[in-house]
Amino acid sequence: MLEVSINFKKEYPNVEKYYEGIWRYHKFLPPVNEIVSLGEGNTPLIKSKQHQNLYYKFEGSNPTGSFKDRGMSFAISLAKSNNVKKIIVASTGNTAASASAYSARAGIECYVILPKGKVAKGKLMQSILHGAKIIEIEGNFDLALKSVFERIKENKIIYPLNSFNPWRLEGQKTISLELYEKLNFIDNIIVPVGNAGNISAIWKGFKELHELGLLEKLPKMIGVQAEGAAPLANAWEKSLDKPVFVEQPETKATAIRIGRPVNWQKAMKAVKESEGFFVKVKDEEIIEAQKRLARIEGIGAELASAASYAAFLKIKEKINLNIEKTVLILTGHALKDPESILNNYL
Numbered sequence: 001m002l003e004v005s006i007n008f009k010k011e012y013p014n015v016e017k018y019y020e021g022i023w024r025y026h027k028f029l030p031p032v033n034e035i036v037s038l039g040e041g042n043t044p045l046i047k048s049k050q051h052q053n054l055y056y057k058f059e060g061s062n063p064t065g066s067f068k069d070r071g072m073s074f075a076i077s078l079a080k081s082n083n084v085k086k087i088i089v090a091s092t093g094n095t096a097a098s099a100s101a102y103s104a105r106a107g108i109e110c111y112v113i114l115p116k117g118k119v120a121k122g123k124l125m126q127s128i129l130h131g132a133k134i135i136e137i138e139g140n141f142d143l144a145l146k147s148v149f150e151r152i153k154e155n156k157i158i159y160p161l162n163s164f165n166p167w168r169l170e171g172q173k174t175i176s177l178e179l180y181e182k183l184n185f186i187d188n189i190i191v192p193v194g195n196a197g198n199i200s201a202i203w204k205g206f207k208e209l210h211e212l213g214l215l216e217k218l219p220k221m222i223g224v225q226a227e228g229a230a231p232l233a234n235a236w237e238k239s240l241d242k243p244v245f246v247e248q249p250e251t252k253a254t255a256i257r258i259g260r261p262v263n264w265q266k267a268m269k270a271v272k273e274s275e276g277f278f279v280k281v282k283d284e285e286i287i288e289a290q291k292r293l294a295r296i297e298g299i300g301a302e303l304a305s306a307a308s309y310a311a312f313l314k315i316k317e318k319i320n321l322n323i324e325k326t327v328l329i330l331t332g333h334a335l336k337d338p339e340s341i342l343n344n345y346l
């Protein structure tokens, strides 16, 4: 067991309540004065019915339905502790949904910049529901992120909460702490990669456990991208040190429809240091993987999340399933994107 809070009250005098989930690991996180939590983290680890030594970490069961809630809970707590009044994010949908909900909880004004027509309805609905100010732009996520950079240059009082903000990654690294508590060492972690924050955060979590002497063996980080939005996987295939940026990324897995991942340096370092690799999968393979997860395992994951299962099916010959413990990060819930199910399945 990782050490959990005993002196929580003493260390966080302004926090009234002891929280579960990611806040159990507050000793791994920088201090905050105020905690903004909706009960994120502590997500199910589901053993595969079909494959030996395979586990699904189902992040769809977070409060807004994706792993983003871990990072958002921590980053918004810190923002609130520092009296931030306005935040802004660019998003393919889930970051926006999460930012909207946590900002509402914190009483912070939230601006979300979305690529028009390319955000799944469930996610857009969440930003509307939680009362965020929505700005839709013509163009993709990369342009939306560019617009965030421009706006924060002009408006110094608005705080950006995309994953180039390191506090987001602090919250997200708790995925690794939970995995360590349940499984101890793991051989392979397969993670869908978009803006490349999550794979970097997960690696950071494992490295910290390793540096503390708690974890002897680090896992291999395997990053998955959709074929039409694969700047890192394409670079990996060609043994390049830099991504091959994609100007017009295209994939049905809209959550990872990103051509210029802002955290590419951290992600490449994670994959290299861990002796892992990047791999790309076709949209048809992702849809097939989503179906198998849903119809055999009973897990409803959104398309981007199913990319990790598609990658597993593609590379499973490279893994010795008899002995190698493998975890797939299922990043978001199928309910996020009902339209894609109706369009792809009927």
Ligand code: F0G
Pocket (backbone or CB within 6 Å): 066, 068, 090, 091, 092, 093, 094, 095, 096, 163, 192, 193, 194, 195, 196, 197, 198, 199, 255, 256, 302, 304, 305, 331, 332
């Ligand atoms: N899976 C889902 C469901 C996502 O929403 C995202 C990213 C990823 C995987 C990739 O994670 O960006 O850290 O590499 N969604 C962001 C968003 C871009 O705006 O919601 P990443």
